[in-house]
Amino acid sequence: MTYHANEKGYYGEFGGAFIPEMLYPNCEELRSNYLRIMAEPSFQEEFHQLLKDYVGRPTPLYFAERLSEKYQTKIYLKREDLCHTGAHKVNNTIGQILMAKKLGKNRIIAETGAGQHGVATATVCALMGIQCVVYMGEIDIARQAPNVARMKMLGAEVRSALSGSRTLKDATNEAIRDWINNPVDTHYIIGSVVGPHPYPDMVARFQSVISEEIKWQLKEKEGRENPDYVVACVGGGSNAAGTYYHYLDKPEVGIIAVEAAGKGIDTTESAATSALGKVGIIHGSKSLLMQTPDGQITEPYSISAGLDYPGVGPMHAHLFTSGRGEFISVTDDEAMTAGLEISQMEGIIPAIETSHAFAIFDHRKFEKEDVIVINLSGRGDKDLQTYIDYFKL
Amino acid sequence: MLNSFQHLQNTMNRINQKLKEDKKLLSIYFTAGYPDLNDTVQVIQDLEKSGVDMVEIGLPFSDPLADGPTIQESSTTALHNGMHTELLFEQLKDIRKTVQIPLIVMGYFNPMLQYGVEAFCKKCHEIGVDGIIMPDLPLDVYQNEYQAIYKKYGLVNVFLITPQTSDARIREIDEASDGFIYMVSSASTTGAKAGFGDTQEAYFNRISEMNLKNPQVVGFGISNAETFAHATQNAKGAIIGSAFIKHLTSHGVGKIDEFVSSIR
């Protein structure tokens, strides 16, 4: 049993490429080349060089002493917040911009929710001198203003997605439509492990640098590569995929996925896909998604723009239905409280997405000897206004 | 291999009959439940009376990836009006008492999947729907999982091709088709103002020279008599969608014949 994608991009029954024919040539070009290109020594060399010198990798694996003391277990934080641009998203955009160059593309499009992926894309486009258009829901543009300004400063054009719920799902629709209309010169840098094959697998491979580093870092600190648990928040699931990647097929490592319950899974305002979703097709992939009985995709809600998505990547749908992963949903209030706690106990202000992962201790007990690695996927600067409003700071 | 019963059903399909007629076909797409929830049947009837050869009934979807703003908006309105799969089938229940031309349901795969692919096909068959277009149901998944069900209910599955589709894949699609091939005129979402330039010309010629076994019907970017005439120079017919929806938006359902007679 493997929890990785097969060659057709399926994780169990999930994945595949449910795309209109207009997208077939684009996806096929990528599918038939991505593994070969990624295996090229010149690609690997450039990728790792940039991760080291530009992104600042390896990111530290930090033992959170006060937090560990409080929850009576050993908690390590993987510091993706220290990546250039402030989140894990840049691991993927570095990989994909190099891929785009190898494929001879001269225009980049992306979707973004929290703006972290948009910033990470605008950043690598500036680095390479390539034109960049980022689609962002109108509502997210308002609640993530600092990131909108960053993208503009980096030279990207931010296009507002006005359809549907005007959040991440709709920004993704708009980016896909752009790609349909520009099939030859444009590469679409998807920001998570979602979308048609080969995106989920490709993005997971680029993000897998996270667990690759955890392995040797933990070996140094604990004398073993395997923690007892790896924990990450799941929007589409890219930081989680990167955190789990090298542990997926190691049953002795527990996998914990934290989703956004919004105002609660028993309300209509939630983004907890595993709790509320059913099997269906979203953005070209068979996965779990929140939908009406009639198959219309519903509008999710979370205080965190990066988790405000009605689906999850097919890897996570498979982890959930197979029972390999343990899924916990955390409300807005629990996440905000946990975000404040880690700020004041460890001196790290996390992104609100990440704050969700820190709320697991309200939901679940660990043994004193357990080693838990939580992926600190991003820093909270972009969310200061939301924190200020919430805590009346 | 098809058994003889299935084969008989296929040859009797209204789409195949219609394709044999010695004329260029005009097919019209509209969104079910638009402009008003209960307009669906009247729109189909009026399209037939106005001389349209085939109708594509759009089952609205919340996230229509392949559609431009016009069809997106009509879908949103139709969903707000209360349109859903079961209701569409209910509205169409007696359609064959009044309408003879081929009817095709066009939509996105997720609503069909939730309804149940077999249940959906069975309903289409009972109503007298002749074909299905699901742009995001890929060829290989169709062949591996659903082709047998479509055949069982005598439904024609229509595939799309675009100017970017390779010759090899077009051959595969031609092989898997038993009605017509939906030729998307340019690399675009629906409703884009195509205007047929050199790229289209080269594409139309390339396809025509391939001598495919299935006739081709051109769609996307056809909005008036001129684009219709141009698209059908080589192809068997053409499909108008967004331009017709726009007409419904500004004139309601009362003047459908005016739109149709402006095309040919």
Ligand SMILES: Cc1ncc(COP(=O)(O)O)c(C=O)c1O
């Ligand atoms: C800091 C941070 N964490 C997590 C996410 C959620 O995305 P994913 O589930 O793909 O990691 C985002 C998305 O914007 C983010 O910015």
